[in-house]
Amino acid sequence: MGISPSLSPVSHKNRQSWLIIGFLAVIYGPVIFHWYDGWLNKSIGIEHEYFSHGLIGLPYAAYIVWQNRKKWQRLEDRSHPLGAFLLTLGAIFYLLGSSLWVSMSFPIILAGICLWLKGKEGFKLQGFPLLLTALATPNPIPYLITPYTLPLQVFIAACSGFILQQAGLDVSVDGIYIAVEGRMVEVAPYCAGLKMLFTSLYVTLLLLHWTNTIENGRKTRFMLLSAFGISIGANIIRNALLAWFHGTGQDENFKLLHDGWGGDLYSVFMLLLILLVFQIMQYREAVKKQSLAQEESNQDD
Numbered sequence: 001m002g003i004s005p006s007l008s009p010v011s012h013k014n015r016q017s018w019l020i021i022g023f024l025a026v027i028y029g030p031v032i033f034h035w036y037d038g039w040l041n042k043s044i045g046i047e048h049e050y051f052s053h054g055l056i057g058l059p060y061a062a063y064i065v066w067q068n069r070k071k072w073q074r075l076e077d078r079s080h081p082l083g084a085f086l087l088t089l090g091a092i093f094y095l096l097g098s099s100l101w102v103s104m105s106f107p108i109i110l111a112g113i114c115l116w117l118k119g120k121e122g123f124k125l126q127g128f129p130l131l132l133t134a135l136a137t138p139n140p141i142p143y144l145i146t147p148y149t150l151p152l153q154v155f156i157a158a159c160s161g162f163i164l165q166q167a168g169l170d171v172s173v174d175g176i177y178i179a180v181e182g183r184m185v186e187v188a189p190y191c192a193g194l195k196m197l198f199t200s201l202y203v204t205l206l207l208l209h210w211t212n213t214i215e216n217g218r219k220t221r222f223m224l225l226s227a228f229g230i231s232i233g234a235n236i237i238r239n240a241l242l243a244w245f246h247g248t249g250q251d252e253n254f255k256l257l258h259d260g261w262g263g264d265l266y267s268v269f270m271l272l273l274i275l276l277v278f279q280i281m282q283y284r285e286a287v288k289k290q291s292l293a294q295e296e297s298n299q300d301d
Helices: 007-040 054-065 069-072 081-096 099-125 127-138 140-148 150-166 194-210 217-247 251-258 262-301
Strands: 173-174 177-180 183-187
Touching: 007 054, 007 069, 007 099, 054 069, 054 127, 054 194, 069 099, 081 099, 099 127, 127 194, 140 150, 140 194, 150 173, 150 177, 150 262, 177 217, 183 217, 194 217, 194 262, 217 251, 217 262, 251 262
Parallel strands: none
Antiparallel strands: 173 177, 177 183
16 A cells, blocks of 8 residues: 655655754753753853743744744745855854853754755744744853943942932942942942843743734834833842842841842742733723724714
């Protein structure tokens, strides 16, 4: 009994897809496990933790790829020369053996596979999961931008000091240093809120995509700007609290917010605030549409 010719190409594509997935799992499974171990146990370094949003971002990217599987199979097989270049570049990075280059090879290899197998259309189809993967891949960007965070540190210190002064505390601010009751704390580069800023923007992208809002440019810009503002504002309040705890001798509270679960809880509240802003935006949009529909109905009458 022969195999139906109409099923053979589909079967071949399925085998090809599973072979690629298996190959990627073999060479990158240990790498991703290493990432997750570092994010969960904070065992690698502070720069690595800047990309802990990958804990939810990478599974969501895989979910999108799975949802797109039928669209992917329907695309015409068409290779793009850039795909071969990216695959070669990714292979070189991987073979260098350094953890940094091996990590950075991951999104490059994925982009190369898309372009090599399905051309521009395949790359476009998987564009968003590729973006999520690239933004979750640990790289040296946080380390490289640290020298340029001084203006942000000074701004946060000044705002935090102003808040504490309004609370009636004895506060003095000198650049990035805040002294409360004579005890000084520093708004260090890693206290400038870049990690939570990255996480806030990343989670906002996930939220926009999940709700099918990301194609609306106006809403996307509004939410990204809102996430930026909320992140900076929340970090100002966090540094004000840290300076207050340290200056008034509340060392346990300081450690809880700075190093313990208090910081994680604070981050959750900040992300919930972003969700609240999104819900308000959606509600106002719905009310506006309802109002316009009511006006049109009244005009027809």
